[in-house]
Amino acid sequence: MSSYSLTHLKQLEAEAIFVMREVASQFEKPVLLFSGGKDSITMVRLAQKAFWPAKIPFPLMHIDTGHNFPETIEFRDRLVEELGVELIVGSVQDSINRGSAVEEKGPNPSRNKLQTVTLLESLEQHQFDAAFGGARRDEEKARAKERFFSHRDEFGQWDPKNQRPELWNLFNGKKNMGEHFRVFPLSNWTEMDVWQYIALEGVEIPQIYFSHQRDVVNRNGVLLGHSEFITVMDGETVEKNKTVRFRTIGDMTNTGAVESGATTLEEIVQEVAAARQTERGNRADDKRSEAAMEDRKKEGYF
Amino acid sequence: MTDQANSIDSQAYLDMDLLRFTTAGSVDDGKSTLIGRLLYDSKAIFEDTMEQVESASKRMGDAQVNLALVTDGLRAEREQGITIDVAYRYFATPNRKFIIADTPGHIQYTRNMVTGASTANLAIILVDARHGVVEQTCRHAFIASLLQIKHLVLCVNKMDLVDYKEEAFTKIKEDFEDFSSKLEINDIRYIPISALNGDNVVEKSEHMDWYDGATLLYTLENVHISSDLNHVDSRLPVQRVIRPQSNEYHDFRGYAGRIEGGIFKPGDEVIAFPSGFTSKVKSIETIDGKLEEAFAPMSVVMTLEDEIDISRGDMIAKPNNQPEQGQDIELMVCWLNEKPLRPGGKYAIKHTQRDGRCIVKEVRYKVDINTLHKIEDDKNIGLNDIARIKIRTTVPLFYDSYKKNRGTGSIILIDEFTNETVGAGMII
Numbered sequence: 001m002s003s004y005s006l007t008h009l010k011q012l013e014a015e016a017i018f019v020m021r022e023v024a025s026q027f028e029k030p031v032l033l034f035s036g037g038k039d040s041i042t043m044v045r046l047a048q049k050a051f052w053p054a055k056i057p058f059p060l061m062h063i064d065t066g067h068n069f070p071e072t073i074e075f076r077d078r079l080v081e082e083l084g085v086e087l088i089v090g091s092v093q094d095s096i097n098r099g100s101a102v103e104e105k106g107p108n109p110s111r112n113k114l115q116t117v118t119l120l121e122s123l124e125q126h127q128f129d130a131a132f133g134g135a136r137r138d139e140e141k142a143r144a145k146e147r148f149f150s151h152r153d154e155f156g157q158w159d160p161k162n163q164r165p166e167l168w169n170l171f172n173g174k175k176n177m178g179e180h181f182r183v184f185p186l187s188n189w190t191e192m193d194v195w196q197y198i199a200l201e202g203v204e205i206p207q208i209y210f211s212h213q214r215d216v217v218n219r220n221g222v223l224l225g226h227s228e229f230i231t232v233m234d235g236e237t238v239e240k241n242k243t244v245r246f247r248t249i250g251d252m253t254n255t256g257a258v259e260s261g262a263t264t265l266e267e268i269v270q271e272v273a274a275a276r277q278t279e280r281g282n283r284a285d286d287k288r289s290e291a292a293m294e295d296r297k298k299e300g301y302f
Numbered sequence: 303m304t305d306q307a308n309s310i311d312s313q314a315y316l317d318m319d320l321l322r323f324t325t326a327g328s329v330d331d332g333k334s335t336l337i338g339r340l341l342y343d344s345k346a347i348f349e350d351t352m353e354q355v356e357s358a359s360k361r362m363g364d365a366q367v368n369l370a371l372v373t374d375g376l377r378a379e380r381e382q383g384i385t386i387d388v389a390y391r392y393f394a395t396p397n398r399k400f401i402i403a404d405t406p407g408h409i410q411y412t413r414n415m416v417t418g419a420s421t422a423n424l425a426i427i428l429v430d431a432r433h434g435v436v437e438q439t440c441r442h443a444f445i446a447s448l449l450q451i452k453h454l455v456l457c458v459n460k461m462d463l464v465d466y467k468e469e470a471f472t473k474i475k476e477d478f479e480d481f482s483s484k485l486e487i488n489d490i491r492y493i494p495i496s497a498l499n500g501d502n503v504v505e506k507s508e509h510m511d512w513y514d515g516a517t518l519l520y521t522l523e524n525v526h527i528s529s530d531l532n533h534v535d536s537r538l539p540v541q542r543v544i545r546p547q548s549n550e551y552h553d554f555r556g557y558a559g560r561i562e563g564g565i566f567k568p569g570d571e572v573i574a575f576p577s578g579f580t581s582k583v584k585s586i587e588t589i590d591g592k593l594e595e596a597f598a599p600m601s602v603v604m605t606l607e608d609e610i611d612i613s614r615g616d617m618i619a620k621p622n623n624q625p626e627q628g629q630d631i632e633l634m635v636c637w638l639n640e641k642p643l644r645p646g647g648k649y650a651i652k653h654t655q656r657d658g659r660c661i662v663k664e665v666r667y668k669v670d671i672n673t674l675h676k677i678e679d680d681k682n683i684g685l686n687d688i689a690r691i692k693i694r695t696t697v698p699l700f701y702d703s704y705k706k707n708r709g710t711g712s713i714i715l716i717d718e719f720t721n722e723t724v725g726a727g728m729i730i
Contacts, residue, residue: 004528004531004533004565004597005319005528006319006320006599006600007315007316007317007318007319007320008315008318008319008320008394008398008399009315009316009318010600011319011320011599012320013601014560014599014600014601015599015601017601018541018560018601021541021542021558021559021601022541022655024542025541025542025614025655048589049588049589049590050558050601051544051558052544052587052588052589052603053544053546053548053550053551053554053556053587053589054544054545054546054547054548054551055546055548137390137392138391138392144389144390144391145387145388145389145390160387161387163387164722164723165413165414165416165417165638165723165726166417166723167416167417167420167421167712167714167723167726168420168421168708168709168712168714169421169560169709170652170653170712170713170714171652172652172714172716172721172723174650174716174721175721176721187390188390188392188401190392190394190399192315192394193399196315200316269315
């Protein structure tokens with residue numbers, strides 16, 4: 001390549017940094033939604049770069065379903081300490097206790113949908129007017145139409161048919177009182193780009209992304225890590241000591257593992273290159289219907 | 303895979319570049335099928351997505367797997383079989399990553415095409431081999447040219463339906479060549495394809511021996527784009543002033559922004575606008591260390607030798623190569639909103655990181671986007687219209703013509719009541 005061109009990763013990095021700086025300048029009170037997964041960790045890395053040598057000028061917020069991988073929480077707390085930024089935790093259990101969210105019925109209720117309630121309550125409580133999300137357009141078909149700056153009305157709703165056109169790199173963050181924006185700096189990244197970037201930058205990620213031994217329950221083809229949050233149902237067995245890793249990290253009740261021996265970032269990059277399933281293919285939350293994500297997004301989901 | 307192959311593979315991505323392209327075509331030109339084909343043949347479609355497409359194809363009674371369904375997004379789009387909004391798709395080959403802005407072709411969606419084209423390096427325009435160059439082909443090509451896309455690929459699709467005959471292709475090529483002399487695109491290529499059967503998309507066709515050019519994918523992989531950016535006129539619009547106020551960086555004062563043109567190096571003389579003060583570049587900082595030079599489209603932090611007054615929205619350039627400045631600006635505008643442009647109306651504007659307001663002083667003419675003729679007696683500018691207008695801004699802008707620099711030559715108009723982006727402007 002000629003000396004005046006950037007690699008695709010450097011271009012994506014420059015774009016994401018630009019978007020983050022725009023948000024910090026255009027909004028009064030932004031927040032970065034942090035799940036402990038690789039995409040939000042990548043966002044934190046980019047935020048560090050965007051404002052260095054100053055500190056990241058906004059807090060992180062974790063919407064906590066209470067069904068976490070313990071490794072994620074340890075990682076989160078250590079990262080926040082190192083960065084010296086504020087961490088806000090919005091608890092789904094608190095929303096349930098308040099009566100604003102109702103636990104699903106049946107065995108192993110998923111709190112995935114309830115997160116939307118807690119997210120919107122937390123944004124309102126702290127009066128955040130912009131929230132960074134790590135969602136990427138390659139993840140899911142409803143996300144493919146998402147803007148970098150995604151406008152939400154006073155109910156936190158997304159109106160996919162009435163989005164603002166987004167041209168060049170001129171981002172319009174103007175809004176009325178009570179409205180807010182979701183901003184997606186990783187819009188143009190693919191799963192592969194994120195892994196390549198993590199490998200290139202040597203970004204630290206939770207150990208459960210790497211191959212390890214774990215007891216799993218096979219539920220409709222999704223390998224759920226066996227934990228206190230999982231009730232083994234009739235016809236299911238616990239498979240002991242499977243060699244697995246996670247491609248995404250979400251709630252323990254719906255994030256499936258993949259069988260893998262990948263123990264290094266380079267091996268993960270190789271594995272992703274050869275993968276024949278999307279990463280969300282292991283997410284039970286997306287399997288509910290063809291438009292599951294579109295419906296959740298309209299209500300105000302991540 | 304051998305260890306050696308492993309190590310080569312794992313390093314390859316450190317050298318990949320990025321091509322952004324937009325696709326346009328009339329309804330039923332096979333655009334979704336073409337994108338489905340590119341993604342499928344470059345193995346960017348995962349098995350679970352493919353299973354969904356297969357079951358959806360069956361449900362809709364299609365005889366074979368309908369690759370067009372790969373690109374279906376929203377529920378209403380699936381139900382109506384149309385594309386409503388710009389959708390972005392991604393795939394990669396060993397040397398290049400691709401971002402497709404997939405834009406709907408209906409006449410009412412000019413605004414989506416303009417949006418998709420605004421960041422594209424290349425445009426693919428599809429023509430049905432049976433119908434040839436139609437009004438929409440010209441409109442799409444005009445928009446690509448107006449938005450200063452440097453490379454255009456005219457794909458003559460559905461060659462299978464004209465028995466792969468060379469005459470059909472040649473006729474369309476000649477027709478388009480006539481029209482394209484009015485455009486400002488120098489690099490135009492023509493490829494006969496069948497998206498449905500995969501001819502000349504990824505694999506060379508076995509049915510068209512008379513065509514000795516490249517396949518579409520080969521063209522996309524090899525088109526030279528690194529000289530498309532402006533590396534001559536140095537421009538750094540200031541996005542944010544970085545002042546850590548920590549003990550370690552007590553006096554640090556850096557100007558963060560994305561370089562929109564040219565090259566900056568430590569020691570270079572610079573001038574800041576609107577103050578007009580000059581200084582020298584002290585350093586170009588990143589968390590990974592200082593840089594010896596910076597160029598578009600890098601996001602950097604620049605420090606200067608002197609403390610001069612610079613804040614968000616200001617522009618850093620070089621004394622011997624300055625941007626134009628002024629408050630009376632002529633532009634081509636594409637109208638993006640159902641509420642028509644109000645002559646004499648006031649709008650908020652964004653230009654680089656500069657915010658301001660403007661008043662529309664004059665509508666000079668509207669463009670007939672099919673013939674490129676100027677319409678001087680119709681000054682009603684509504685949704686999807688393209689017009690030349692004159693505005694006066696509340697603050698001076700530091701700009702270049704859009705032809706010279708997309709980054710410093712573009713502007714958006716915003717409705718002050720709804721906050722919607724209503725106009726996309728290109729400074730003349």
